[in-house]
Amino acid sequence: MPQLFNAATNSYARGSLMAFASLPVLAILVGMTLSRHSPNTRQNIPLEQPVPFSHKHHTIELGIDCRYCHTSVETAADAGMPSTETCMSCHQHIWTNSPLLDPVRQSYAENKPIVWTQLNKVPEFVYFNHSVHINKGVSCNQCHGAIQDMQIAYKSRTLFMSWCLECHREPEKYMYADPANKELSPREQVFNLYVKYQKDASRHSLSGMEMNLIKGAEQHALSTKEGRELVKARGIKKEQLTDCWICHR
Numbered sequence: 001m002p003q004l005f006n007a008a009t010n011s012y013a014r015g016s017l018m019a020f021a022s023l024p025v026l027a028i029l030v031g032m033t034l035s036r037h038s039p040n041t042r043q044n045i046p047l048e049q050p051v052p053f054s055h056k057h058h059t060i061e062l063g064i065d066c067r068y069c070h071t072s073v074e075t076a077a078d079a080g081m082p083s084t085e086t087c088m089s090c091h092q093h094i095w096t097n098s099p100l101l102d103p104v105r106q107s108y109a110e111n112k113p114i115v116w117t118q119l120n121k122v123p124e125f126v127y128f129n130h131s132v133h134i135n136k137g138v139s140c141n142q143c144h145g146a147i148q149d150m151q152i153a154y155k156s157r158t159l160f161m162s163w164c165l166e167c168h169r170e171p172e173k174y175m176y177a178d179p180a181n182k183e184l185s186p187r188e189q190v191f192n193l194y195v196k197y198q199k200d201a202s203r204h205s206l207s208g209m210e211m212n213l214i215k216g217a218e219q220h221a222l223s224t225k226e227g228r229e230l231v232k233a234r235g236i237k238k239e240q241l242t243d244c245w246i247c248h249r
């Protein structure tokens with residue numbers, strides 16, 4: 001009787017079995033890579049909004065404070081989104097004919113809020129709180145990039161767990177200090193994103209460091225020692241910050 005299977009078949013069989021067994025693993029890996037690819041996390045992509053609202057225009061150029069529109073950022077979990085009335089407090093008088101503002105006027109007339117496209121979101125099972133971070137002196141720019149320099153806003157951090165943990169492990173590396181004076185007054189500095197620009201009539205009189213501040217480029221790096229002192233001075237409970245229950249409660 002002729003041989004039905006030659007010697008090589010064995011290794012084919014083994015090979016294909018292994019390939020088959022590794023399929024789920026491969027699928028998970030591909031799935032993970034795809035779901036974390038920027039089109040899905042929508043990182044760095046300005047998304048369409050009902051009104052082409054410019055942060056750059058309203059913050060750096062007009063000098064409106066973040067808290068004028070995101071009113072609860074210091075006191076609550078949510079930062080809060082501006083109501084149509086907030087826009088109309090100015091746009092009842094300014095640019096009253098601009099077609100770009102049609103949806104704002106319509107929302108006002110019909111008493112229906114504008115539905116903005118959401119950029120940043122953590123899953124339901126994650127607890128996040130703005131006020132805690134703001135009160136310990138974490139700047140908006142650490143988590144949102146240089147919003148004050150964006151024409152159309154985009155999400156600029158992944159908001160992955162690993163990203164949160166990077167800072168929670170070593171908050172001393174991410175604390176903001178005013179580059180001009182190393183005296184650390186965290187709370188006031190959080191909103192000091194572009195006041196220097198407003199004070200100076202022209203950008204040319206700004207130092208490179210101040211310019212970086214406006215652009216939200218990484219802030220004045222503290223030495224490890226300064227950082228540790230700062231974390232202590234602010235009463236940050238570093239030891240607990242990586243416990244699962246902090247974010248999953």
Ligand code: HEC
Nearest residue numbers: 053058059064065066069116118119120140144147148153
């Ligand atoms: C005049 C009102 C106004 C001011 C001032 C303002 N914002 Fe906004 N902000 C908006 C509006 C409207 C949106 C929604 C449209 C958009 O995403 O651009 C928004 C969206 C955002 C988002 C994205 C929200 C999401 O969907 O995840 C962030 C982050 C943000 N603002 C941060 C800031 C920061 C930081 C400042 C100060 C530097 C600031 N804003 C100042 C009106 C304002």
Ligand code: HEC
Nearest residue numbers: 051052053064082086087089090091094095098100101104
């Ligand atoms: C404190 C006053 C103030 C508030 C509040 C304000 N704006 Fe404005 N906005 C302005 C001014 C001033 C300009 C135009 C200035 C210029 O052209 O130099 C402007 C321009 C605009 C433009 C550009 C219009 C065009 O035709 O180019 C849009 C769109 C706009 N604002 C939307 C909004 C929205 C949406 C809100 C509410 C979330 C808002 N603004 C809140 C003062 C304000």
Ligand code: HEC
Nearest residue numbers: 066070073078079080120121122128133138139140143159
């Ligand atoms: C430690 C990181 C961090 C800091 C600092 C931070 N944010 Fe956020 N922000 C987030 C996260 C995470 C979300 C998504 C929250 C969610 O899904 O509930 C968010 C969402 C938002 C939103 C959308 C509305 C909301 O509340 O969900 C706005 C507006 C916003 N942030 C504005 C600001 C402003 C203004 C500042 C500074 C004063 C700031 N953020 C500082 C991480 C941060």
Ligand code: HEC
Nearest residue numbers: 127128132136138142159164167171174235236237246247
């Ligand atoms: C740039 C630094 C930084 C980043 C990024 C950051 N955090 Fe924090 N977080 C802090 C600091 C500082 C504290 C304050 C700790 C304290 O008060 O002792 C804190 C505290 C917290 C707390 C404790 C709140 C409480 O009630 O005590 C939670 C929950 C939290 N962060 C969630 C998150 C989540 C979720 C993310 C990511 C989406 C995140 N943080 C990203 C720096 C950061």
Ligand code: HEC
Nearest residue numbers: 122123126159160161162164165168241242243244246247
């Ligand atoms: C500083 C906040 C923070 C802490 C601390 C934290 N997580 Fe998370 N976790 C997140 C965020 C944000 C997400 C959602 C984003 C993501 O999936 O990366 C998440 C997602 C998850 C998921 C969903 C699976 C996934 O990767 O999408 C699991 C499981 C999880 N966390 C388990 C844990 C465990 C176990 C611990 C303790 C060792 C822990 N987490 C500590 C913020 C945190």
